[in-house]
Amino acid sequence: MTVQSWTFVFVGLSFGLYLTIAWLSRVRDTRGFYVAGRGVPAAANGMATAADWMSAASFISMAGIISFLGYAGGVYLMGWTGGYVLLALLLAPYLRKFGHFTVPDFVGDRYESKVARAVAVACALFVSFTYVAGQMRGVGIVFSRFLEVDINVGVMIGMAIVFIYATLGGMKGITWTQVAQYWVLITAFLIPTIAISIKLTGQAMPQIGMGSPLLDGGVPLLDKLDQINADLGFARYTEAFVGKWDKLNVLCTTLALMVGTAGLPHVIVRFYTVKNVRAARWSGFWALLFISLLYLSAPATGAFARYFMIQSLHGKQAAELPTWFHNWERTGLIAWLDDGDGVVAYHGGARAAENEIFHRKSLGAQEFTTLRVEHQKWLGSSGAEGLDGRGRLRDLGFVGPDRDIIVLATPEMAELAAWIIALVAAGGLAAALSTASGLLLVISSSVAHDVYFRLLNPQASEARRLLVGRVVIGVAVVIAGLFGIFPPGFVSEVVAFAFGLAAASFFPALVLGIFSQRVGTVAATAGMVAGISFTAVYIVGARYFDMPLWCFGINPQGIGIVGMLLNFTVTVGLTPLCKPPSPAVQEMVERIREPEGAGPAVELEG
Amino acid sequence: MPDAPSPASIDVRNERVRACIDRYWRRNLRTMAALLVVWAVVGPGCGVLFADSLNEIRVGGFRLGFWFAQQGSIATFVLLILIYAVVMNRLDRQHRAELDALREDRGPA
Numbered sequence: 001m002t003v004q005s006w007t008f009v010f011v012g013l014s015f016g017l018y019l020t021i022a023w024l025s026r027v028r029d030t031r032g033f034y035v036a037g038r039g040v041p042a043a044a045n046g047m048a049t050a051a052d053w054m055s056a057a058s059f060i061s062m063a064g065i066i067s068f069l070g071y072a073g074g075v076y077l078m079g080w081t082g083g084y085v086l087l088a089l090l091l092a093p094y095l096r097k098f099g100h101f102t103v104p105d106f107v108g109d110r111y112e113s114k115v116a117r118a119v120a121v122a123c124a125l126f127v128s129f130t131y132v133a134g135q136m137r138g139v140g141i142v143f144s145r146f147l148e149v150d151i152n153v154g155v156m157i158g159m160a161i162v163f164i165y166a167t168l169g170g171m172k173g174i175t176w177t178q179v180a181q182y183w184v185l186i187t188a189f190l191i192p193t194i195a196i197s198i199k200l201t202g203q204a205m206p207q208i209g210m211g212s213p214l215l216d217g218g219v220p221l222l223d224k225l226d227q228i229n230a231d232l233g234f235a236r237y238t239e240a241f242v243g244k245w246d247k248l249n250v251l252c253t254t255l256a257l258m259v260g261t262a263g264l265p266h267v268i269v270r271f272y273t274v275k276n277v278r279a280a281r282w283s284g285f286w287a288l289l290f291i292s293l294l295y296l297s298a299p300a301t302g303a304f305a306r307y308f309m310i311q312s313l314h315g316k317q318a319a320e321l322p323t324w325f326h327n328w329e330r331t332g333l334i335a336w337l338d339d340g341d342g343v344v345a346y347h348g349g350a351r352a353a354e355n356e357i358f359h360r361k362s363l364g365a366q367e368f369t370t371l372r373v374e375h376q377k378w379l380g381s382s383g384a385e386g387l388d389g390r391g392r393l394r395d396l397g398f399v400g401p402d403r404d405i406i407v408l409a410t411p412e413m414a415e416l417a418a419w420i421i422a423l424v425a426a427g428g429l430a431a432a433l434s435t436a437s438g439l440l441l442v443i444s445s446s447v448a449h450d451v452y453f454r455l456l457n458p459q460a461s462e463a464r465r466l467l468v469g470r471v472v473i474g475v476a477v478v479i480a481g482l483f484g485i486f487p488p489g490f491v492s493e494v495v496a497f498a499f500g501l502a503a504a505s506f507f508p509a510l511v512l513g514i515f516s517q518r519v520g521t522v523a524a525t526a527g528m529v530a531g532i533s534f535t536a537v538y539i540v541g542a543r544y545f546d547m548p549l550w551c552f553g554i555n556p557q558g559i560g561i562v563g564m565l566l567n568f569t570v571t572v573g574l575t576p577l578c579k580p581p582s583p584a585v586q587e588m589v590e591r592i593r594e595p596e597g598a599g600p601a602v603e604l605e606g
Numbered sequence: 607m608p609d610a611p612s613p614a615s616i617d618v619r620n621e622r623v624r625a626c627i628d629r630y631w632r633r634n635l636r637t638m639a640a641l642l643v644v645w646a647v648v649g650p651g652c653g654v655l656f657a658d659s660l661n662e663i664r665v666g667g668f669r670l671g672f673w674f675a676q677q678g679s680i681a682t683f684v685l686l687i688l689i690y691a692v693v694m695n696r697l698d699r700q701h702r703a704e705l706d707a708l709r710e711d712r713g714p715a
Contacts, residue, residue: 066676071672077676077680081680081683082645082679084683085642085683085686088691089638089642089686093694211666212666222669222672223667240658247655250654254653281694284687288683296680296681595698595701
């Protein structure tokens with residue numbers, strides 16, 4: 001069977017599984033719809049959280065980013081896992097004890113303010129929509145790469161699937177589907193990584209293989225990579241703090257991603273779905289354990305694939321190029337524009353001018369073909385006619401292979417069977433769909449619960465609230481799909497914004513709300529506003545208005561941490577001058593901290 | 607929700623109960639602080655701040671700073687949450703036992 005027919009089989013089977021689960025876990029009340037009836041076991045919630053967290057980007061792009069960044073790739077690895085320590089220790093048990101359905105719920109009740117609730121809703125919606133747009137696009141991309149259907153058709157198939165299981169089962173359907181999606185995506189990720197590790201080092205554990213000697217030559221893999229990188233003009237692979245990734249930026253970005261992770265609403269709400277505080281603590285552990293299976297393997301994939309890729313391309317002639325190169329050349333992920341000597345050369349850094357490996361990225365297929373034709377003409381006429389395509393692509397920044405090729409082509413590099421390559425397609429879809437559905441639920445609960453029920457119509461009946469919840473999630477799926485079909489150019493850039501915003505707004509408000517009984521409405525709101533505005537102005541200014549990075553040269557990705565510190569400073573500074581919260585709220589804070597006696601959370605729900 | 611009644615099982619005005627609750631909270635904060643110190647030293651510390659110096663040290667085929675940034679820190683984070691869950695859930699049980707003992711002291715309410 002061909003890769004394509006295997007892909008149809010796996011994608012069909014996994015989609016069938018998701019729909020079956022959705023039918024079995026359909027719900028009839030808002031508790032089921034928003035927090036899965038609070039009956040999810042800790043380990044299952046851990047898997048669901050892991051699938052929720054690991055998006056199309058984690059699955060398809062992260063190993064590639066690490067592969068091209070080397071040491072600095074650790075920013076994403078540490079940032080996206082270290083946040084769970086903050087989440088598990090500072091937030092999860094207390095928010096679970098608080099009960100309720102959403103993050104704006106806590107902000108609104110703790111700070112006794114409709115304004116604070118509305119600000120929180122706006123942040124939650126912004127963060128979730130930013131994120132979900134990328135996921136729907138991811139679904140389309142996987143479809144188009146593996147099944148050769150149009151990206152937009154892929155997005156629509158993804159929309160239909162998510163629409164069915166999210167409206168039927170709400171959080172309950174989403175949770176159990178995510179458990180299944182976790183296993184699909186982790187299997188799809190680990191098999192190629194283990195296979196390439198065995199092929200290159202004879203080690204079945206990629207984490208050990210990464211530090212082991214290569215089978216051909218006996219030099220440890222990472223040393224070999226250091227040397228190859230240096231020879232080709234790149235910075236050494238393991239060298240810390242290169243170029244724009246200086247120590248301050250690595251530190252700030254890592255911390256901003258960590259704190260942002262702990263403030264992301266779609267991750268926090270997962271802790272509302274477990275039975276009790278005990279289970280919330282355990283599910284924090286399970287979540288990070290399941291996440292670490294992928295995050296500890298991705299750096300190995302990155303290192304192995306980089307070595308393998310360079311070995312099979314650099315210095316080769318056209319006839320010697322491997323099959324995977326030709327397969328992925330068709331998709332525009334990799335392209336070779338020769339300088340006339342007939343030998344592939346891959347360079348970067350100091351020797352960037354000699355590089356011949358590029359990718360197409362946002363350039364249309366038509367435009368790219370024209371560029372290649374011009375380049376051929378230029379080669380044929382020894383520079384008299386046509387145009388050197390390399391210069392053009394260098395100016396556009398489309399240098400080297402597309403980072404996604406690292407994960408997508410690893411199974412072929414490791415010469416795995418066709419069905420494993422197909423499994424990677426199902427894994428990528430699982431990663432994108434699971435994250436999309438978690439975000440859509442946050443959007444639905446923010447609008448239907450926080451805005452409609454808590455702010456607009458507190459008298460709404462249970463049946464009506466459930467209906468509104470379903471309608472909103474349906475509308476959100478359609479909007480997300482439209483974002484996927486007509487991607488706004490800014491999506492990838494706003495993801496940094498989503499983390500910065502979560503770090504600068506939610507995190508301090510939540511932590512101070514739990515650990516201080518004294519912080520009241522005015523101080524907390526002022527802090528949030530200060531944090532958000534500073535972060536927003538800095539990111540927007542730096543990205544769109546060529547503002548110099550006046551804050552110690554910190555790049556926009558890492559500025560969230562400064563916004564967070566500002567928020568903390570303003571809030572804590574203003575607190576002694578402002579009114580303390582009401583006795584009822586002070587009592588609520590005490591009840592959140594006390595694991596005993598406050599009665600089952602069910603009684604506290606509104 | 608803020609006006610939900612305080613549960614009958616805990617009388618927060620009772621001094622000894624109060625003391626017991628405060629003790630629990632202080633232990634909670636201590637556990638948390640200790641774990642967060644390890645988090646900071648291993649993650650942002652060994653993974654970033656000391657990464658260039660640690661890179662001079664080699665363990666097997668790894669440079670240590672690189673290893674902490676891409677492997678060691680993540681493994682440590684998982685361990686930290688495991689320890690937190692075990693210690694805190696034990697502390698919760700102990701806290702409940704203390705409260706129960708106080709309740710029995712005072713006889714049936």
